[in-house]
Structure formats: C-alpha cells, structure tokens
Amino acid sequence: MMLPTHRSGRLLLPVSMVFVWFSMVLAVILSCIPVGRFLAMPDFVALVLAFWCVREPHRIGMGAGFILGLTVDVVIGSVMGQHATAYVLLAWAAIANARRLLWFSPAVQSLYMVPMFFMVQLVMLLLRMASGGRFPGWEYFFTCFTTAVLWLPVYYLLLLPQMRPIDRDENRPL
Amino acid sequence: MATGHQTPPFFKRGLPPAARATIYLALCFSLLVADLRLHYLDTLRQGLTVLTYPLRIAAATPADFVRNAANYFSGLASLQKENRQLKSHQLEMDSALMFTRELERENDNLRGLLDVSKRVGLRTTAAEIVYPSRDAFSRKVIINKGSTQDIEPGSAVVDSLGLLGQVTRVFPLHAEVTLVSDKDQAIPVVVERSGLRAVMFGSGSGLLELKFLAANAEVKPGDRILTSGLDGIYAPGIPVAVVLKVTRDNSESFARILCKPIAAVERNGAVLVFNRIEPLPARPSDELERNSRRASSGRIRQRGVTEAFAGQSAPAETASAPVATPPAPVADASAPAPARAARSSAARSAPVAAASAPAAAGSAPAGREARSAQ
Numbered sequence A: 001m002m003l004p005t006h007r008s009g010r011l012l013l014p015v016s017m018v019f020v021w022f023s024m025v026l027a028v029i030l031s032c033i034p035v036g037r038f039l040a041m042p043d044f045v046a047l048v049l050a051f052w053c054v055r056e057p058h059r060i061g062m063g064a065g066f067i068l069g070l071t072v073d074v075v076i077g078s079v080m081g082q083h084a085t086a087y088v089l090l091a092w093a094a095i096a097n098a099r100r101l102l103w104f105s106p107a108v109q110s111l112y113m114v115p116m117f118f119m120v121q122l123v124m125l126l127l128r129m130a131s132g133g134r135f136p137g138w139e140y141f142f143t144c145f146t147t148a149v150l151w152l153p154v155y156y157l158l159l160l161p162q163m164r165p166i167d168r169d170e171n172r173p174l
Numbered sequence B: 001m002a003t004g005h006q007t008p009p010f011f012k013r014g015l016p017p018a019a020r021a022t023i024y025l026a027l028c029f030s031l032l033v034a035d036l037r038l039h040y041l042d043t044l045r046q047g048l049t050v051l052t053y054p055l056r057i058a059a060a061t062p063a064d065f066v067r068n069a070a071n072y073f074s075g076l077a078s079l080q081k082e083n084r085q086l087k088s089h090q091l092e093m094d095s096a097l098m099f100t101r102e103l104e105r106e107n108d109n110l111r112g113l114l115d116v117s118k119r120v121g122l123r124t125t126a127a128e129i130v131y132p133s134r135d136a137f138s139r140k141v142i143i144n145k146g147s148t149q150d151i152e153p154g155s156a157v158v159d160s161l162g163l164l165g166q167v168t169r170v171f172p173l174h175a176e177v178t179l180v181s182d183k184d185q186a187i188p189v190v191v192e193r194s195g196l197r198a199v200m201f202g203s204g205s206g207l208l209e210l211k212f213l214a215a216n217a218e219v220k221p222g223d224r225i226l227t228s229g230l231d232g233i234y235a236p237g238i239p240v241a242v243v244l245k246v247t248r249d250n251s252e253s254f255a256r257i258l259c260k261p262i263a264a265v266e267r268n269g270a271v272l273v274f275n276r277i278e279p280l281p282a283r284p285s286d287e288l289e290r291n292s293r294r295a296s297s298g299r300i301r302q303r304g305v306t307e308a309f310a311g312q313s314a315p316a317e318t319a320s321a322p323v324a325t326p327p328a329p330v331a332d333a334s335a336p337a338p339a340r341a342a343r344s345s346a347a348r349s350a351p352v353a354a355a356s357a358p359a360a361a362g363s364a365p366a367g368r369e370a371r372s373a374q
Helices: A017-031 A044-055 A062-076 A082-096 A106-130 A138-149 A151-163 B017-038 B042-072 B076-114 B287-297 B302-310 B316-324 B330-334 B339-343 B356-373
Strands: B122-132 B140-143 B156-158 B163-170 B175-179 B186-191 B197-202 B208-211 B224-227 B239-247 B256-261 B270-276
Touching (some): A017 A062, A017 B042, A044 A062, A044 A082, A044 A138, A062 A082, A062 B017, A062 B042, A082 B017, A106 A151, A138 A151, B042 B122, B186 B239, B208 B239
Antiparallel strands (some): B122 B140, B122 B270, B156 B270, B186 B224, B239 B256
C-alpha cells in the first residue's frame, strides 16, 4: 500500500475500510438531496465508487457497485437494477484501468473519467428507454461532466486521512 | 481500455473480473425484469426504503431548513395579503358549499328513485408535495402521507385546480404520485363540450395527448377535458386538461390533440388524495378470456353486450378491456356501463360514439394499476 502513485511526493498511510464505506454512505445521502428537475446534478455515488475502485481495486469492486446501485435505485425510486447495472459496469471499467490511471495527475485522471461516467449515463438511458421511459432531454448528459469536475476536490478530500503523518505531533494534531 | 491485470497464480483473488461482472450483470438484469415486468420486488423495495429512510431524512433536513428560512423572511405584508385573499375565497366557497349540499341530497334522492347506483363515496386526505422524484425518466412526486395515514395505491390525487396524478407506490410515511404528464399514465376522459369519450396520455414533455380520437372528432382548442370515471379509479368530472392544439392529418386516421394540464402539475404545494370508501366491484374472472377468444374468431361481441346487460355488474375496466382492438362497433359503448345503470333509460341514451374503443384502451393500463394495488 506504500506509494500507490508514482508522482506522489509523499508516502500515504494504508486506507481504512471504515472510512471507505463511510464516504460511500455520505455519497448516497448526497444523492438523496431533493433537487427537483435539475438534471445536471453530479452523481456522487458513481464518483466515490469509481475513486475507490481506482485506488483500491482489490478491495472495492463490482460487489460494492452492485450494493450501492441497488440502494440508489430504491432511494431515487427508479427501476430496480438500473443504477446497479451501470455501477457494476463502471466498477469494472475503473478496476481494469486502475493501474494506468494512477500514473496520471489528478487533473488528467478526471479527464479519463469522463467517458466512464458517460457510459454510466448511457447505460441507464438505454435501459430506461428500452423499458418505455421518456427521453429526459440532452442536459441529462451534463451529469458526466459535473461528476468528472468533482474528481479533483474529491481526490484530495478522500485521501486526506491517508496523508496524515505517521507520528502524531502533539502541537499539530492534524 | 486495458483488459485488466492478469492475476499471478500465487495470489488468490477469486474469480476473474470478467466472470464477476457477468454474474453481477445477470443479477441486475433479472432484477430489472422482475421489477418491470413481474412486479415481484415491491416487498424488497418497501424494506429497503424503510432502511434508507434515515438517509433520506438526513439529506432532506438541510433542504427543508433552507426552504423554511426563505418562508420565514417572506414578510408580514405578503402573508397578510394572502390571508385576505384566502378569507374572501373561503366566503365564496362557503356559499357554494351550501347549495352543493342541497344538490347532493337532491341528487341522491333522484338516483334512488331511478334505481341507479349511488355515486362513489370518497374520503379525502390532505397532503403536501415534498419534492419531485429524482428519477429523470418519469414524472413523479413524493407526498408526505403514506400507508400509516391510509393512503392506498391507485388513489387519485388532485390539487385546487384539477387532477394531478395517481398514487403508484405507498411507503409507511410517504407515497409516490405519478403525474398525469408521465408517459405511462393513461386516464379515461370525456370532452366536456361534446361528451366524447377518449383516453389521455402524458406526452413526456409536460403536456398531455388525447389519443385514438377520429380525425373528424368534435374537439377544438379551448375545450375542457374531464375525467369520465369509467375506470372506477378517478371520480367522474375532475378537470384534467384544456385542449391546446388539434392537428388533423388526412393521411392518418386519428387526430393529434395536444392538451395542457389544468392542475399545477410541475409545482409543489398542497394536494388532496381521494380514497375510495367502498372497494371496487369484483372483477368477473372469465369475461376477458371469453371475449378475446370471440374477437379472435371474428364473431364480434353482440353477445358480449347482451351479457353485460343481462345482469352481471361488470365494472367498466373489465368489460371494456377486451375491446381494445381498434375497429370498434358502435354497440360497444354501452358495455362499459355497469348493468344496473344500463337498466335506466338515462344510461341507455348515453352518448355513444366512436370514442368507446379509446376508453377501453385507456382503462386497461389503469386497471392494471388497480389490480397490482390490491
């Protein structure tokens, strides 16, 4: 678990699985925020899931994607399996590209994530259109860009616990 | 995309990613089918909804706080103005109500004299739209009353102006209302001016569409559309929409009629849920099967009509469901009427039009809703 990024100037602590799952629950909560018909709302769950799939491909994967997808399906009130399918595919793509992505800087990573998030949107659109849903309008696809833009802040936020120094400094506790 | 890392043989990492993805995708697809086609997952959804309710509250509380704060600062003057308006409105309503009670009693008496079945009793529950559903592919809203307040799936939901939608899923503390503008929502309606019966579908873009009306049907922009009550779900006479545009194309047999919903469909606010007091009349079991066999053998439904008159009290939805195939003989139109009503002369002379087939087509999906609700 030492030095997962080759550009990283610092050694990171091993990740705590409690924190990983906490961040995912937080993402689900964020996805319940009632925003009405604002379609470009970022998909926080996809973002956090993809992040951990890239950072910890051996621990977080398609199983987590499936569980999160079902939860989001229930919370949002969409068809069961709609988000689950999309997130399983996202986790697969993220794991498959994890080693390559870690070579890049966070900004370039976020560019790489756009097609993956686009795939999530596309899969859900195809599933729902096939089952007789209405076309929600082109702004539906903005979600993948707003989600990818958030990759950068989320990158630092979710790595913060691992960036703590090993020796606890009494004068600077954080 | 890279194909993934090859697992070194001396590390145990379980199934390869492709196999795992296949398993999960198969699971997802079976869930999709079970939910969409077979409706098996309602209990699972109920359970998960109860489990995720705290998350929902956690997310909704800050949003509520912002909304309430905005309300708090909305100012004394505007509230006073609103109060004055409400008071004058109340006064008008009171006087109207006095006459309505009298009329209702008179109507009941007359119906009793004519031996016609009583109007359906309704119990209303006030609720509030909490927020629109996040699902981008359908038009649904969440209201703040659920099964603990006796909300039932299938009930009609109205606001102060007209029909808003139908309760489709009920959870312990909230319920999901499918708006009339949803693509899958079908309502049996009647054109107020001409008495023409038809079915109304959501067009998906916030407007409604009156389908399967003949190209020369008696509809023009500005007509009001009311519920016909044929399906036994919506009470008759609730305003639904106003006709916006009628396109008559000679190359097509049906007119394309766009309507605008009367209710404030895409806004938040207070709503009323109409619950039925009596249950729907029982559905005759073999009617549907027999009729479809008859339709396929080519001899059409003279007998079906006589049977409907003969005394089975067939509810509208079942009697009309098999007639959904487009070429509809005029005789059909009386089949949907319950047999008791058919005995009265008033019902026999009810306006009969080509619209009977659409009414049948429309009540079929609505009937499905009701059945899944039971």
